[in-house]
Amino acid sequence: MHRLAEFDGLFIRETTAVNHHTFYMAQKAEREGLAVIDDPNSILRCGNKVYLHTLFEQHKVPMPDGVMLFKHDEDNLVRAVDALGLPLVLKIPDGSFSRGVVKVKTLTDFKTQLTELFNQSSIILAQRYTxxxxxxxxxxxxxxxxxxxxxxxxxxxxxxxxxxxxxxxxxxxxxxxxxxxxxxxxxxxxxxxxxxxxxxxxxxxxxxxxxxxxxxxxxxxxxxxxxxxxxxxxxxxxxxxxxxxxxxxxxx
The missing domain is CATH 3.30.470.20 (ATP-grasp fold, B domain)
Incomplete structure (x- = not known):
């Protein structure tokens, strides 16, 4: 990282994350005036599926119907099933390569998987399965x-x-x-x-x-x-x- 200022550009090919050295490298490179791919803003925005869902909603990007589920809400299950039906897909915000993404077919499965995912994140994105x-x-x-x-x-x-x-x-x-x-x-x-x-x-x-x-x-x-x-x-x-x-x- 201390050699970044010697270069004109930074091309990151490692899987990125916000709490990760790739993000700190991108930030430092941008401050030093380098051309950066992936730039810090892109890492921040793409690294959060909940944020992307909200962004797509605002900009009318076609996407599966979805609802946010919060850890301490008691009506999560009913609200998601009423809105989306079964089966549906549950996602943690920062999952990658299919990790932290599960499909649920039954109410029992939904309850079990939701409990497990809430151990990883206080917000879960539920989306209609296609x-x-x-x-x-x-x-x-x-x-x-x-x-x-x-x-x-x-x-x-x-x-x-x-x-x-x-x-x-x-x-x-x-x-x-x-x-x-x-x-x-x-x-x-x-x-x-x-x-x-x-x-x-x-x-x-x-x-x-x-x-x-x-x-x-x-x-x-x-x-x-x-x-x-x-x-x-x-x-x-x-x-x-x-x-x-x-x-x-x-x-x-």
Whole structure:
């Protein structure tokens, strides 16, 4: 961290969190005048699913119906089931890679899972469950879509990642050209990023026919060799470097 001032830019590729060295690095780099991806504001905003839900509501971003549940409220269960029905999905604010996100099918399951999640957070987001075979992941940089993937659910599971006691399984993927993505999926992804910032984001979108639902915006999206870069190859990395150069020149 003490060497940051020697550089023009900081590109964070580690999973970020607010109470984490990645956030402190981003803050310091921004104070030193570096071009930063992920910038501190993006880490703050994307790292809280409850905040994102409120932000999407304000900016009319299409998303699953949801309600906030609070630890000491006695009517949480009734309110959520009346509004959303069953099954539904419960999320802690700062979960990642499918951790801290559970699906409940029955009232008994709801009570059990809610109790466990309230041990991790005093606020839980409950959302209507929508089944899809895959989630779109749209990579957005400076307000423009730069890559697109379909992430399929893990075998016999409702999420992309299935965490076991000894190992984690994940579903397959298909990488697409951006111009192959349905227009309403791209529009929803870009709209979701606008109130967050102009950094590099990975937007998870569920498509159900003509309807789309933004699930979340990730401030530190995977860009893995042979996955997200499968269509563009090195051109994808050129685009990121060129945007860093643009940001550096703007600061100068």
């Amino acid at each position: 089944f899809t075979e895959y989630d779109w992941r749209i990579g957005v940089l400076n307000g423009q879509a730069i890559f697109a993937c379909k992430y399929f659910m893990a075998r016999n599971h409702w999420q992309i990642y299935m965490h076991g006691k000894t190992k984690t399984q994940s579903g397959g993927f298909t990488t697409c050209a951006v111009n192959e993505v349905p227009v309403h999926v791209l529009q929803a992804a870009i709209k979701a990023c606008a109130p967050i910032g102009d950094s590099l984001y990975g937007v998870d979108v569920k498509q159900d026919g003509d309807k789309v639902y933004v699930i979340e915006v990730n401030d530190n999206p995977n860009i893995d060799d042979g996955v997200e870069d499968l269509h563009l190859g090195n051109k994808l990395y050129d685009m990121i470097v060129e945007d860093f150069i643009r940001r550096i020149e703007l600061k100068r």
